[in-house]
Amino acid sequence: VGLHYHADSLRIFPSPRTYYSYVVELHPNKQTTLFIADTRRSEIIPSSRRVAAPASLTAEAGGTGENCHSVCSSKGKRCEAAAFDFVNTCAPLLKNYACEKGCDYNVGEDIPVYVSDGKNARHWGKCLVTDAFPTCQASHWSTSRICPCV
Numbered sequence: 001v002g003l004h005y006h007a008d009s010l011r012i013f014p015s016p017r018t019y020y021s022y023v024v025e026l027h028p029n030k031q032t033t034l035f036i037a038d039t040r041r042s043e044i045i046p047s048s049r050r051v052a053a054p055a056s057l058t059a060e061a062g063g064t065g066e067n068c069h070s071v072c073s074s075k076g077k078r079c080e081a082a083a084f085d086f087v088n089t090c091a092p093l094l095k096n097y098a099c100e101k102g103c104d105y106n107v108g109e110d111i112p113v114y115v116s117d118g119k120n121a122r123h124w125g126k127c128l129v130t131d132a133f134p135t136c137q138a139s140h141w142s143t144s145r146i147c148p149c150v
Contacts, residue, residue, distance in 0.1 A: 040085050056150045057083050059092035064116045067139040068147035075149055079136035083148035088112045088134065092146050093127035100125035107131075109138035110145060117142035 022038035037044055039051045057080070062071035068079040088111070090103035097114035104126050111130035115123040120142035128143075139145070 038085075053086040054080065054083055054150050057086060058149050059087040059096070060147045060149045061096035062145040062147055064144050065139055065141050066145065067110075068136040068145055068149075071145065071147040072136075072149035077149035080148050080150045081134070081136050083150065084112075084134040087146050087148045088129050090127060090129060093129070096146065097127055097144065098125070099127040103127040103129065105129060105131075108140070109133065109135045110140045110143055112146045113140070113143035114146075115142055116144040 021044060022042035023044060024036045026034040026036065028034055039045050039049065040053075056077075058075070058077070060071050060075050060077070062068065072079040090099075093099060093103060093112055093114055097116070099114060101124070104123075106123070106128040107130055108128075109132065111128050111132065111134055114127050115125065118124045123142075136147070
């Protein structure tokens with residue numbers, strides 16, 4: 001479960017912009033320091049306690065403007081929104097798209113993506129990852145998505 005599910009009860013921003021080795025340090029009061037580690041990515045979590053990707057997960061590349069429901073459906077699978085963290089990295093993007101201008105960070109529900117339409121001059125040719133919360137239904141006219149399909 002992502003940090004965003006606990007953000008309200010912890011009274012924190014749901015998508016922290018700063019962390020080290022996928023660990024966030026919080027100070028809910030003067031006497032308490034709380035460390036929250038991403039159990040999918042942080043190397044400080046013992047391998048026996050890490051959360052693994054679903055065994056059936058594949059990172060599927062979509063076409064321009066396509067949402068992940070249609071991408072996964074075309075492969076006989078379904079989009080698993082909870083698995084975006086496992087495909088929201090540069091590796092699957094670089095494997096499936098040209099990424100002429102490299103891999104970069106941005107914010108949007110349609111990310112991770114490759115900006116495939118040249119009319120988007122600012123980002124064309126970039127692969128983008130995010131710390132926001134992608135959704136299966138999101139799409140953008142100028143991007144091609146990497147989707148977590150199971």
